[in-house]
Amino acid sequence: MNLAQLLDLELPIIQAPMAGVQLGALAAAVSGAGGLGSLPCAMLTPEAMVKELELIRSFTAKPFNVNFFCHVPPEPDAAREAAWRRELAPYYSELGIDAEKIPGGAGRAPFSAGAADALERFRPAVVSFHFGLPSRELLARVKGWGSKVIGCATTVDEARWLEERGVDAIIAQGVEAGGHRGNFLSDDLTTQVSTLALVPQVAAAVKLPVIAAGGIADAQGVAAAMALGAAGVQVGTAYLLCAEATTSLVHRAALKSDAARHTALTNLFTGRPARGIVNRVMRERGPIHPAAPRFPLATGAMAPLRAKAEAQGSGDFSPLWSGQNASGCREIPAAELTRQLSARL
Ligand SMILES: Cc1cc2nc3c(=O)[nH]c(=O)nc-3n(C[C@H](O)[C@H](O)[C@H](O)COP(=O)(O)O)c2cc1C
Numbered sequence: 119m120n121l122a123q124l125l126d127l128e129l130p131i132i133q134a135p136m137a138g139v140q141l142g143a144l145a146a147a148v149s150g151a152g153g154l155g156s157l158p159c160a161m162l163t164p165e166a167m168v169k170e171l172e173l174i175r176s177f178t179a180k181p182f183n184v185n186f187f188c189h190v191p192p193e194p195d196a197a198r199e200a201a202w203r204r205e206l207a208p209y210y211s212e213l214g215i216d217a218e219k220i221p222g223g224a225g226r227a228p229f230s231a232g233a234a235d236a237l238e239r240f241r242p243a244v245v246s247f248h249f250g251l252p253s254r255e256l257l258a259r260v261k262g263w264g265s266k267v268i269g270c271a272t273t274v275d276e277a278r279w280l281e282e283r284g285v286d287a288i289i290a291q292g293v294e295a296g297g298h299r300g301n302f303l304s305d306d307l308t309t310q311v312s313t314l315a316l317v318p319q320v321a322a323a324v325k326l327p328v329i330a331a332g333g334i335a336d337a338q339g340v341a342a343a344m345a346l347g348a349a350g351v352q353v354g355t356a357y358l359l360c361a362e363a364t365t366s367l368v369h370r371a372a373l374k375s376d377a378a379r380h381t382a383l384t385n386l387f388t389g390r391p392a393r394g395i396v397n398r399v400m401r402e403r404g405p406i407h408p409a410a411p412r413f414p415l416a417t418g419a420m421a422p423l424r425a426k427a428e429a430q431g432s433g434d435f436s437p438l439w440s441g442q443n444a445s446g447c448r449e450i451p452a453a454e455l456t457r458q459l460s461a462r463l
Pocket of ligand 1 (some may be wrong): 136291439
């Protein structure tokens with residue numbers, strides 16, 4: 119069965135869930151166009167999620183995807199937090215921020231029983247998970263109400279792990295991808311490979327439909343991913359300039375500039391490696407810093423720097439998430455972009 123049949127889609131194009139830069143409007147537009155729109159919930163309370171789900175439902179009766187993170191929240195570590203704030207101290211004084219008054223903050227929450235309670239009545243066609251899967255009980259609840267489940271693999275081992283636990287399709291996320299790496303069996307970044315290398319290896323290793331993600335920015339890229347054995351694609355970065363996305367002005371400006379050609383994996387903003395456009399704090403502290411608090415606790419210390427700099431029109435302290443290929447970003451409606459991406463299928 120191909121992906122369009124499995125998920126009841128007209129087009130095998132999934133708009134990647136992108137926490138922090140989109141809400142229901144983007145998902146509704148893509149689903150309305152025949153692709154699979156996604157609502158990212160990692161940064162939404164259950165109440166906010168419900169509001170967005172109602173918005174999507176009011177716009178389209180077509181299938182959509184609801185996406186969650188599955189990390190295990192770490193114990194706060196006061197010594198590590200203090201060391202990290204010392205590392206950022208020169209920036210606090212430069213921007214006139216009182217370091218004593220910065221609250222800690224989780225920033226991103228994993229899928230929970232509370233989220234499942236709020237989600238259940240919507241019975242979305244698809245639920246996707248990043249960083250592995252939730253507990254056996256929570257996964258059984260999601261499958262029990264009829265949602266198809268998609269997991270994200272960054273290695274062949276992760277793809278096999280997901281298949282063994284009963285997912286319906288697997289995203290193969292190449293290292294080109296924007297935003298957080300979905301790796302969950304190993305923290306070793308040398309295990310992370312390109313979409314071109316990963317997709318055919320995952321397709322050979324599992325029996326499930328494979329969805330290619332990472333660096334796919336136009337119709338040729340979509341066709342190439344399908345030629346490698348993908349049953350569909352998940353595209354994120356290319357949607358960031360669409361009017362329906364909530365991408366900030368500094369982020370939009372960076373994506374439109376030559377700076378977008380230089381991205382790196384960085385743990386400075388959340389504590390986990392994620393790909394973003396290289397900016398001042400990444401250059402000056404190095405994109406991966408051993409003192410950064412564990413995911414998602416690093417979000418707190420950077421937040422006031424980001425807010426102050428963005429108010430001055432600067433993205434020096436912002437996570438400017440982007441994949442390695444921002445050439446497909448278009449300031450066009452998301453429905454039109456979805457149709458353009460599928461033009462060679
Ligand atoms: C701004 C941004 C935010 C992202 N947030 C999420 C998220 O909340 N959940 C998720 O599963 N993936 C997230 N991702 C990763 C995407 O699912 C996908 O792997 C990636 O966008 C594909 O690569 P591309 O950006 O080169 O198209 C995000 C990506 C970006 C660019």
